[in-house]
Amino acid sequence: MALSIILIFFIYGLVFGSFFNVVGLRVPQKTLFAQNRSYCDTCQRTLTWSELIPVVSYVLQRGKCRKCGESISLIYPTMELATGILAAYTFYRYGWSRELLFGLVLISLVMPITVSDIAYRKIPNAILLFFSPIFFVLRLDALGDALLGAIVAFGLLMLIVVLSKGGMGLGDVKYFTLLGFAFGPLAFLLLFFLATLYGALIGVIVLQVKKTGRKTKIPFAPSIGLAAFTVFYYGEAIIQWYLSYFL
Ligand SMILES: [Zn+2]
Known part of the structure; x- marks a missing residue:
């Protein structure tokens, strides 16, 4: 190279x-x-x-x-x-x-x-709307997988919004849904798991450093982005490794 x-x-x-x-x-x-x-x-x-x-x-x-x-x-x-x-x-x-x-x-x-x-x-709608058609074109060859990913993401996130009574913003839901479309259902579930893991780690670090109360709202998008890159580069390897315990 x-x-x-x-x-x-x-x-x-x-x-x-x-x-x-x-x-x-x-x-x-x-x-x-x-x-x-x-x-x-x-x-x-x-x-x-x-x-x-x-x-x-x-x-x-x-x-x-x-x-x-x-x-x-x-x-x-x-x-x-x-x-x-x-x-x-x-x-x-x-x-x-x-x-x-x-x-x-x-x-x-x-x-x-x-x-x-x-x-x-804030997660701007304008940015999500700008990228939606681009991901649509990129995923044309596997549209079923993409749509299923979006449905799984939207369903899971709406469930969390309802259960947590507003603990998760609608911007996060839309962002996750677009990523579900981009990655498909299986990779999305890994992405979601990693995002919550990173979110918890970042939350602990921020609370330690800033010594602010629990009420501080920590942005979730950095964790989501970090999870998206992890899955993009290493998702297949992680899923293979995980499945090897069961197969
Ligand atoms: Zn200046």
């Missing part, structure tokens, strides 16, 4: 990661196309090109705005770096293939939703 192409995927991933931050932050505010240039959240100043280099600008400015000195959230460079690594790893693992296409679409769905949920506790 050509190292140079993996590097190109990494660099494009960083740039797209920066774009996904903008999408995740602006779509819930309905300002995605209202303002073209990026600006500082605190002093509203338009950023220069040297402040817009993914990860590098953050490191050079030591995480602070050049003018007002306000801290820039660590979420942004983290998401940029994660997008770069995921894009490079997806190409490294699958090469030029259908899986590469599916993986890049999955990254483009998960990253803005994760940013939006962390920033506003």
Whole structure:
């Protein structure tokens, strides 16, 4: 596998990661196309090109705005770096293939939703609606499996919404349903199990670090995204390993 192409995927991933931050932050505010240039959240100043280099600008400015000195959230460079690594790893693992296409679409769905949920506790309908037809096309060859995955996901999640009396948001339900469609029923069940596992672990860590009360609402989308990538890369291996105990 050509190292140079993996590097190109990494660099494009960083740039797209920066774009996904903008999408995740602006779509819930309905300002995605209202303002073209990026600006500082605190002093509203338009950023220069040297402040817009993914990860590098953050490191050079030591995480602070050049003018007002306000801290820039660590979420942004983290998401940029994660997008770069995921894009490079997806190409490294699958090469030029259908899986590469599916993986890049999955990254483009998960990253803005994760940013939006962390920033506003919202999973924007606009992002889910944008990606629904794309996943429909990607799953045309196994539409039955996709529909069954969506039905299983929606049924399971609605049951949890009813039983938990609002403990799970409708945004999470819609997000899970789209992922059920994308992954099919069996992989979805693994995805759901892993998401709750990651959610519990992240919950414990956040409570330890922040020392806030149990009432703090922790966004669930980061756990869902992490589970989606785990299943995309390793789901088949995990399911094989699990079934080997019974067969
Ligand atoms: Zn500023």
